[in-house]
Amino acid sequence: xxxxxxxxxxxxxxxxxxxxxxxxxxxxxxxxxxxxxxxxxxxxxxxxxxxxxxxxxxxxxxxxxxxxxxxxxxxxxxxxxxxxxxxxxxxxxx
Numbered sequence: 001x002x003x004x005x006x007x008x009x010x011x012x013x014x015x016x017x018x019x020x021x022x023x024x025x026x027x028x029x030x031x032x033x034x035x036x037x038x039x040x041x042x043x044x045x046x047x048x049x050x051x052x053x054x055x056x057x058x059x060x061x062x063x064x065x066x067x068x069x070x071x072x073x074x075x076x077x078x079x080x081x082x083x084x085x086x087x088x089x090x091x092x093x094x
Contacts, residue, residue: 007021007023048064057075
């Protein structure tokens with residue numbers, strides 16, 4: 001955590017190795033309804049500032065979560081997710 005300020009992570013969240021979490025990120029649970037559960041973050045994930053990840057989602061290895069993204073669906077391995085609600089974009093030049 002290069003800038004470990006305002007980061008909120010539920011104590012039950014599973015976080016892999018070599019994950020970079022920037023400032024003002026929230027990773028939390030969703031208790032009821034569709035998507036209930038706790039996030040699972042894979043290895044080598046980068047989560048940029050102000051992103052929110054919640055519910056029983058899986059963030060695949062090497063995925064990138066863009067600044068300000070609100071993620072409540074799975075993000076595949078190596079994918080880039082941006083926006084609110086987050087959507088996977090094609091970053092062939094990455």
